[in-house]
Amino acid sequence: MALATPVLAVLATMVFGGLLFAVLGKDPLQSILTIFWQPLFGEFAFYYRPQLLVKGAPLVLIAMGLALGFRAGIWNIGAEGQYIIGAICGAAAALAFYPLEAWWIFPLMVICGGLGGFLWAMIPGLLKVKFGTNEILVSLMLVYVAEQLLSSMSLGLLKNPEGYGFPGSRNLQQYASAHNAEIIAGSGMHWGVLAALIAVIFAYVLLTRHRLGFAIRVTGEAPRAAKFGGVNPARLVLFCLGASGMLAGLAGMFEVAGPAGQITIDFNVGYGFTAIIVAFLGRLHPIGILLAGALMALTYIGGDIAQSQLGLPAAAIQVFQGMLLFFLLALDVLTNYRLRFGAAEVA
């Protein structure tokens, strides 16, 4: 059942999405094929398959961290902000040493990026632990603060001195020591993809084998039982927020050092929010998130192809993605009853 519903949801989305495309005057079958088939098996799949990794990696990396917290009922919805701060810290670390070429620059960026995201997420974390403030609100507020910082950095401190006054930093793709290049050329596999895979494995082991993972699951399913079971809620809050912030920060850092290349006013493209959807599409389960991230990336890439080849408006793709989530959530009712039954026993 747990496997059947996502497949059903995708099929239902194809049917209703096809209807939508038909209403817009496009060939429904061709539209669906373009979105789902072309990137994977089409003529140019050699290019799109690696792109799936590039697009999916930050989503998976962020969603994995968020899922840990979501499972424990700790709602970090400010990953977008942590992503931005991670990118700024990572890029700043590299640019501080420009044009020095040294092997330790990239590792330093990784540390700074992860630390930046971690610290940014510690703000809602510590405030929640100290004062009981709501982490949803604080983390969300900090997204807007981070966005303003980003524009300040692109226009000021990190602005490329050789950029003729235009906003935006130097391009890290042209700074060898800082460039998060593909590990194998043409594979799309950069360090961020590797980090996402490691995060998935790590989270899987944590949730299934480790005591902390147990604490997370119990807290989410039966908070009172967890307290009696000796779970320290404050430490759990800090761990979940810190871990998700760090992963989001890393995602931002890998992105700015690799595919994106530079800090600009519009550097963030909503990965932090989309990752929340990915986390739920993947049912907060590590393997599920991996698949959900790939699926979401597929609809983005396929959606762009459909726009260009068939003239579908971008909004139609957005509606299509919304449908996908709705159908999955709606069909979840089938498995939900089972889960609730299980949860009732624990409580």
Place this chain on the structure above:
Amino acid sequence: MTFTKLMATAALTLGLATGAFAQDKTKVGFVFVGPVGDGGWTYEHNQGRLAVEEEFGDKVETVYVESVAEGPDSERVMTQMALDGADLIFTTSFGYMDPTINVAAKFPNVKFEHATGYKRADNVSTYSARFYEGRAIQGHIAGSMTKSNIIGYIGSFPIPEVIRGINSAYIHAKKVNPDVQFKIIWAYTWFDPAKEADAAKVLIEQGADVILQHTDSTAPQAAAQKAGNVITFGQASDMAQYAPMPRVSSIIDNWAPYYIARTKAVMDGTWTSTDTWDGIGPGMVGIGEISDAVPAEVKAEALEMKDKIASGEYHPFTGPLKKQDGSDWLAEGETADDGTLAGMNFYVEGIEGDIPQ
């Protein structure tokens, strides 16, 4: 490097394989940063695309992708268009600069046109519009018509493009009205109509009776209309629905002639990498009809200035001009060079306030 080769080979074999029937239709791709329904920047580029279709009919096929984020997404969309056999790709946002260069390196046979950037290659041209020419005319009308001597200016971000416009408008407003004062509000957004409306209202409340905007929505027009006795200028598109008052004229982005010419060049095989910075003369910058709300003699002067700029007889940045700090910039009769204009990061003498850093 091997990947680059792979891509190049793929493109080459494709070119050879599909060349036979790809030749009869020229495929032109457009990468848009916003939705085509934004009523401003992207809307006007899309009008240019439609003009290309109209001009060449069956001989051309245009494709576009809208709301493409700058960065890796844009790189992917460009690559996809190139793989799909596009002969010419217009990338219409400054942030697409490095992605355009990257993709162009992989597809030496595809021509790229990047708007508003400064990096070129053998198969990458750049193009931009001299909007400041239109700003000069706006400044003239604004300076002549203001009664409170306060002109409000809504800027997006403090970047050279916007600063150039402020300077140009100020110089020409000051010329006809030495007492004129500019109030500048930076919205720090490319797109937030509600904020633009607020900014316009604030400027009006602080005494401005002319609002100039470097943001694309009609929100300031509506705010001016409500306040009454405030004049505005259409930006990006004509905004004729607010004529004759408050909108007394407009600067229109008109990309159609350029897009048609460049498509033609690709068809004829005469395309070469160029740096185009066109203004009123070649028609890239259009001046919307000056309405009857403008006094006849001001209108005549404005039109005369338009003709002189179009013919090249007059350059909006002609000395003597000093920078804000009082240092000399242009000597008597000297005109600004394009390099300085492109990277303009200073106000001219007389404008109050600092450019935010």
Place this chain on the structure above:
Amino acid sequence: MDLSVINPILLLAALMSAATPILLAATGELVVERAGVLNLGVEGMMIVGAIAGFIVAVNTGSPALGFIGAAAGGAVLSLLFVFLTQVALANQVASGLGLTLFGLGLSALMGQSYVGVKPPRMADLDLGPLSDIPVLGRILFSHDAMVYIGLLIVLGVWAGLKFTRAGLVLRAVGENHDAAHALGYKVKRIRTLAILFGGACAGMGGAYISLIRVPQWTEGMTAGVGWIALALVVFASWKPWRVLLGAYLFGGITQLQLNLQGAGVAIPVEYLAMSPYIVTIIVLVILSADKSRAPGSLGRIFHASH
């Protein structure tokens, strides 16, 4: 720099109008959350309301009908959320985010042929002698009808929650749905009505932007207001009057920032633009230090569907 050009009366008057969209949306969301449901789809409902209201207003020529259409549009979209969370028992956070994604796309499709159209203008309400009162008249009595309707909705929600039986039941459902259920209240029906009300309010808030504040239609024109409204509810610790206060605080800082810029004060705009959010966080900390005011039922909101 000349601070005297800032007219505090006009600033306050502008504030009342500028705060109306968030005020409407946040008040609606407050009712939803008081019923124990978290709907993160406010942005989506607002933008659908913005275009629905725009379409109705343009085609009928009546802004008033436009606002009714906007309320209907927001409510219809929220029905989707009702189905997901109340019938299919799906997660509310994910459903709400999906609603926003869906609403943004849907509104763009609906509005394709309305770009560049000028909507009919809503006249300011003529309050006769009231608007002639010095200072207060300009601040309080010189607005369009929706400003007052917004305030009336806040008043109604406050009174309704505090004094009526329906309000009591709604709060009971939000505080402890099991107990409410045991007492024989129809939890799902009450929540459904609350969500629809929230959708309608958000829709009107969106239409206030597309019909009055801007007024025009462009894709994505709500530009994140829905998220601010959402934050405002928590900021207000679920009390209607604090929503009002918060809406003015948020709107006020933006207005002040623009005013200071116009007056030529060299302010770092980015840092001032982030200040409302930082202030919110600080206020939140201060509020939560007062234990009696700490939002106690928060955890229950998220598990309400269990």
